[in-house]
Amino acid sequence: MPAIQVTNISKSYGKVKALTDVSLSVEEGEMFGLIGPDGAGKSTLIRIITTLLVPDNGNVTVFGLDTVSQYKLIRGEIGYMPAVFSLYSDLTVEENLNFFAGVFGTTVKENYELVKGVYHMLEPFRNRPAGKLSGGMKQKLALSCALIHRPRVLILDEPTTGVDAVSRKELWDLLHSIKQQGITVFVSTAYMDEAKQCDRVALIQKGRILGTNTPEGFAEMFPYKLFSIQANNAWSSLDAIRNLSTCETAYMFGDSIHFATNYNEESPESLHDRLMSVGVEANVAQIQASIEDYFIYQLSEKNLVK
Numbered sequence: 001m002p003a004i005q006v007t008n009i010s011k012s013y014g015k016v017k018a019l020t021d022v023s024l025s026v027e028e029g030e031m032f033g034l035i036g037p038d039g040a041g042k043s044t045l046i047r048i049i050t051t052l053l054v055p056d057n058g059n060v061t062v063f064g065l066d067t068v069s070q071y072k073l074i075r076g077e078i079g080y081m082p083a084v085f086s087l088y089s090d091l092t093v094e095e096n097l098n099f100f101a102g103v104f105g106t107t108v109k110e111n112y113e114l115v116k117g118v119y120h121m122l123e124p125f126r127n128r129p130a131g132k133l134s135g136g137m138k139q140k141l142a143l144s145c146a147l148i149h150r151p152r153v154l155i156l157d158e159p160t161t162g163v164d165a166v167s168r169k170e171l172w173d174l175l176h177s178i179k180q181q182g183i184t185v186f187v188s189t190a191y192m193d194e195a196k197q198c199d200r201v202a203l204i205q206k207g208r209i210l211g212t213n214t215p216e217g218f219a220e221m222f223p224y225k226l227f228s229i230q231a232n233n234a235w236s237s238l239d240a241i242r243n244l245s246t247c248e249t250a251y252m253f254g255d256s257i258h259f260a261t262n263y264n265e266e267s268p269e270s271l272h273d274r275l276m277s278v279g280v281e282a283n284v285a286q287i288q289a290s291i292e293d294y295f296i297y298q299l300s301e302k303n304l305v306k
């Protein structure tokens with residue numbers, strides 16, 4: 001039985017179609033990523049899975065339980081960390097944790113082992129009101145509260161948005177250790193580079209799932225031969241590069257340019273010469289596409305960034 005089964009879900013807010021015919025399946029024990037840009041429909045789908053919103057069409061089950069007719073049973077199985085801070089600001093760290101444990105009929109002591117990894121970083125502040133914590137600490141408290149009833153699946157809505165690089169890494173390390181304890185993790189993000197942290201990923205855009213695959217599987221679906229171009233004046237060279245006859249698409253990738261071509265004969269040498277002919281001096285290497293290259297290809301309006 002899958003941990004989460006989403007079948008043909010649609011949801012509109014008035015005239016805005018937030019989700020159209022969305023289906024996906026999450027296996028028990030996996031780290032599953034829902035990746036897509038702002039407004040793609042990630043929060044709407046998560047609110048439906050967590051029983052907080054009812055879909056217009058389709059159905060969702062969590063461990064075989066229906067999110068509409070069996071929502072009360074599901075809530076005990078799910079740990080949910082919403083995108084916005086949703087704890088009691090006036091309660092202290094300890095009081096918040098005790099409160100959430102109490103709601104689920106358990107105690108902090110009973111499940112301390114599970115939250116220990118996150119909570120020990122918070123312990124020095126346990127008497128501080130949650131509203132007075134730093135952003136990173138608020139998030140760790142929210143994660144502790146989402147875990148305190150030992151859920152079978154942990155669902156996080158964009159936990160790394162606006163979070164600095166160190167805290168992002170810390171959070172992903174925590175999610176991996178939570179997965180190690182047998183808890184299924186479902187996490188949404190707008191950051192494409194986080195896809196590699198997941199066992200499988202669904203790519204969502206404009207309310208539709210464009211595909212579900214492993215990060216490696218997505219990378220293999222990139223349809224072009226790919227080159228990395230290192231030039232001093234990369235940004236200002238981009239237009240000239242895009243106008244080269246063999247260019248299918250070219251885009252900035254970190255501080256280099258990724259150049260994709262349909263021309264099978266293209267080699268680092270031939271591309272280097274082509275660049276020289278338009279006055280661009282650069283180092284060129286052929287590279288393997290990553291999942292980010294595939295996403296950029298898929299998410300660009302007409303499948304071409306050009």
Ligand SMILES: Nc1ncnc2c1ncn2[C@@H]1O[C@H](COP(=O)(O)OP(=O)(O)OP(=O)(O)O)[C@@H](O)[C@H]1O
Pocket residue numbers: 013016017018036037038039040041042043044045158
């Ligand atoms: N309560 C609402 N009323 C009207 N439209 C809404 C509402 N909530 C979301 N939407 C719209 O539905 C679409 C999907 O929004 P959703 O919040 O699910 O996307 P998202 O991928 O989570 O993006 P973000 O990261 O910006 O929240 C967007 O066009 C959004 O403007």
